Amino acid sequence: MVSINSSVFNFPEIKRVLLLLEKKDRVKLFLVLVVNTFLAFLDLFGVALIGITSAILIRGLQGLTAGDQVSRFLELLNLDELPQRNILILLGTTAIFFFVLKTVLSVYFLRRTLRYMSIRNAQISSSLVSKMLNRPVEKIFNKSIQNQIYNVTGGVERLVGGAVTNLVVIASDVVLLLVIILGLMLVDPLTSVGTFFVFTGIAFLLYFLLHKRVSILNSKFAYESIYFNQKVSEGINSFRDLFIKGGREFYVNEIRKTKMKLAGYDAEIKFIPNISKYTIEISVILGIALIAGIQFYLFDSNRAIAVISVFLAASTRIAPAIIRLQQNIILVKSSLSAAQPTFELIDELNGIKELETTETLITTSHRDFAPRVNLKNLKFKYTDAINETIQDISLEISEGKFIAFVGPSGGGKSTLVDLVLGLLAPSSGSISISGLTPVDAIKKWPGSIGYVPQDVFIENSTVKENICLGFNPELVADDLIWQALEHADLSDFVRGLEGQLSYRISDSGKNLSGGQRQRLGIARALLTKPKIVIFDEATSALDAETENRVSESILKLTGECTVIFIAHRLSVVRSADMIYYIDKGRIVNQGTFDELRSINADFNNQANFMGI
Incomplete structure (x- = not known):
């Protein structure tokens, strides 16, 4: 009081x-x-x-x-x-x-x-x-x-x-x-x-x-x-x-x-x-x-x-x-x-500037954007934390690669993604995306980076308005939305709804299943045809069949997109070009799926437990 x-x-x-x-x-x-x-x-x-x-x-x-x-x-x-x-x-x-x-x-x-x-x-x-x-x-x-x-x-x-x-x-x-x-x-x-x-x-x-x-x-x-x-x-x-x-x-x-x-x-x-x-x-x-x-x-x-x-x-x-x-x-x-x-x-809020009043217009052309990510001596500690959550991580993610971060819960994977997205500022070290800081890259090439969180936010509005979150839906062509729904394996479901794109979703998506909510989040992330797509446990609520279809869609993105995936369910990351095992804020091991199984016992045990 x-x-x-x-x-x-x-x-x-x-x-x-x-x-x-x-x-x-x-x-x-x-x-x-x-x-x-x-x-x-x-x-x-x-x-x-x-x-x-x-x-x-x-x-x-x-x-x-x-x-x-x-x-x-x-x-x-x-x-x-x-x-x-x-x-x-x-x-x-x-x-x-x-x-x-x-x-x-x-x-x-x-x-x-x-x-x-x-x-x-x-x-x-x-x-x-x-x-x-x-x-x-x-x-x-x-x-x-x-x-x-x-x-x-x-x-x-x-x-x-x-x-x-x-x-x-x-x-x-x-x-x-x-x-x-x-x-x-x-x-x-x-x-x-x-x-x-x-x-x-x-x-x-x-x-x-x-x-x-x-x-x-x-x-x-x-x-x-x-x-x-x-x-x-x-x-x-x-x-x-x-x-x-x-x-x-x-x-x-x-x-x-x-x-x-x-x-x-x-x-x-x-x-x-x-x-x-x-x-x-x-x-x-x-x-x-x-x-x-x-x-x-x-x-x-x-x-x-x-x-x-x-x-x-x-x-x-x-x-x-x-x-x-x-x-x-x-x-x-x-x-x-x-x-x-x-x-x-x-x-x-003293000293913090206001956001610009000019709204971001949707674009699918990200000219001169190079989907490369570079982390150098990265460290981060939360304000109220005693120890560093991220400890001296350095890595380079090349264009068109499929990269995965795995490891135990609380190991720092989601925090690392927040740093890459510019949602958090590093305590020390540097992050660059296409040669710029994450904040500057997003400002210069809006829509070039897509993000699918584990808990997808769903607003009380239509399917189209949910997918266009942050954009004026009147300025977004329906064809673009249907393409995103196809990639997310959700187009058949939406076509079966009364009103299709104009179907109203309730607060927090209560009238959708968990898998449908996550696929809606994936469609939202792919709307702008991003060059880098980051998935944070984005398939955790999907059934095995849907997960396989979505995984196939994700694999199709590689080559033309750089894909970064955080996963506990290892079936999604078997085809990753490089997997980083992160624990206590450090990269403990790295390699392909088979390489990591041979050098990391915990990873191997988890793969065996999942029958992979």
């Missing part, structure tokens, strides 16, 4: 939030403040006119003429010759006009501000996602998916919508209060100052009593929301396991308990603002009564009624402003607390 700062505002965090906005955005926020200052004067003019109208009305009822100050005001506006009834109607109507105009303009500018902040919210979220996806693979998966989703959605919304937008409202209400209080001081300085300090004191007293609780509640709500979404996702994705072992009830109970916690936090968060609202409303009523008592006690009734009228009119603006001010201060504080995970993500 994050620590809660008990200061009124955590200014360093507010500064960080404001710095998320571009300079032009901060200038626009300042202009909004200037506009709100102008709107505050409309309120002041309305309150002043109400006071003048009240003074004329009271003195008129007593058969008296207007006072000296009011008379000079009427002369200034050339209204002194009008009948009193007309003056009252004119001044009252003008006051109402100022109040209505201020409200309408406030709504208009608030809508523009909220819309602008929503756009900035979207831009900041997109920027964070772009930076997130421009990191090494080990950084991508060091936190749960639900945590990362919250950081770039709800967390950013708390920063922009909860903090920045409410800061604008706070600044606007402070200006409004100052303008009205300064105006009231012209009517009755002592009462105005007293009113200001009493209501401000009440507002800050409520803040200090409530803000820490609200911050804690919002922080807990944020983390419990992440946990809740994570459990729901796990329950759906692991349904088969839970059904078989009878574990569904555990997940349902966990989800129920978490949701009940969230309901409790949510109810309390929503109720707390009402405490301050009703407290300030009662304070306004008592304050007006106190002002009335003081005025009638110290001054004549004419003056007392006029002053009370002005303060009553002002209270219709002061009370809501104080309520908003107090509540928005709490909202800013709670939003900063709830956005702590997003602050942590921003720190992690």
Whole structure:
């Protein structure tokens, strides 16, 4: 859990939030403040006119003429010759006009501000996602998916919508209060100052009593929301396991308990603002009564009624402003607390560039790309590991060769492939593909390298959209997709589906078999007709007959493609030009299938066990 700062505002965090906005955005926020200052004067003019109208009305009822100050005001506006009834109607109507105009303009500018902040919210979220996806693979998966989703959605919304937008409202209400209080001081300085300090004191007293609780509640709500979404996702994705072992009830109970916690936090968060609202409303009523008592006690009734009228009119603006001010201060504080995970993500992404906005267009021509891979003195250690996962590996993979990596689980085979693909950066040593680093080679020749993971990602979309993952499917010809399906031995299956390429696959490919999912992954990798194809246990879920057909397709790729294969099932790699036996991050032995059997007992035993 994050620590809660008990200061009124955590200014360093507010500064960080404001710095998320571009300079032009901060200038626009300042202009909004200037506009709100102008709107505050409309309120002041309305309150002043109400006071003048009240003074004329009271003195008129007593058969008296207007006072000296009011008379000079009427002369200034050339209204002194009008009948009193007309003056009252004119001044009252003008006051109402100022109040209505201020409200309408406030709504208009608030809508523009909220819309602008929503756009900035979207831009900041997109920027964070772009930076997130421009990191090494080990950084991508060091936190749960639900945590990362919250950081770039709800967390950013708390920063922009909860903090920045409410800061604008706070600044606007402070200006409004100052303008009205300064105006009231012209009517009755002592009462105005007293009113200001009493209501401000009440507002800050409520803040200090409530803000820490609200911050804690919002922080807990944020983390419990992440946990809740994570459990729901796990329950759906692991349904088969839970059904078989009878574990569904555990997940349902966990989800129920978490949701009940969230309901409790949510109810309390929503109720707390009402405490301050009703407290300030009662304070306004008592304050007006106190002002009335003081005025009638110290001054004549004419003056007392006029002053009370002005303060009553002002209270219709002061009370809501104080309520908003107090509540928005709490909202800013709670939003900063709830956005702590997003602050942590921003720190992690500091210095990382965004991905380019230009989308990669599909291409099957990889001119000048040489499918050669060279590894020299390669070493790698994960950030939280003690020992190196890859230890001083050097090898050269020639063009058109079929290379296999075998060995025990945890030996470093998949990590080596991640290094070759540029998903991880080596601790030392070098990797080159066609004379460039993996990242530069992929950037220069997109689609020249195909990759088939052991666990193929399947999205909830059509067959075509799944195969075109990362490309705009509207720009990919169906013939190209059918060719990839043929190579993956999946074309007959797809032709038998309703809609064929437009057939919709469910989340994670739940309506496909394991073998069909893997063959879909193979088709996806072969879509761009790559010159290097890397298979990471890509046939582990296939039956023997399908594996043989896919193996034949893979062998057809050799010569025109360089094939790199990670395998535990050795039947696929019998025809490999070179097999590297990797254990504890080192190449222990290398050779053809028969050569490796003769020099590596573990490899030979595994081959015998599989009946090869």
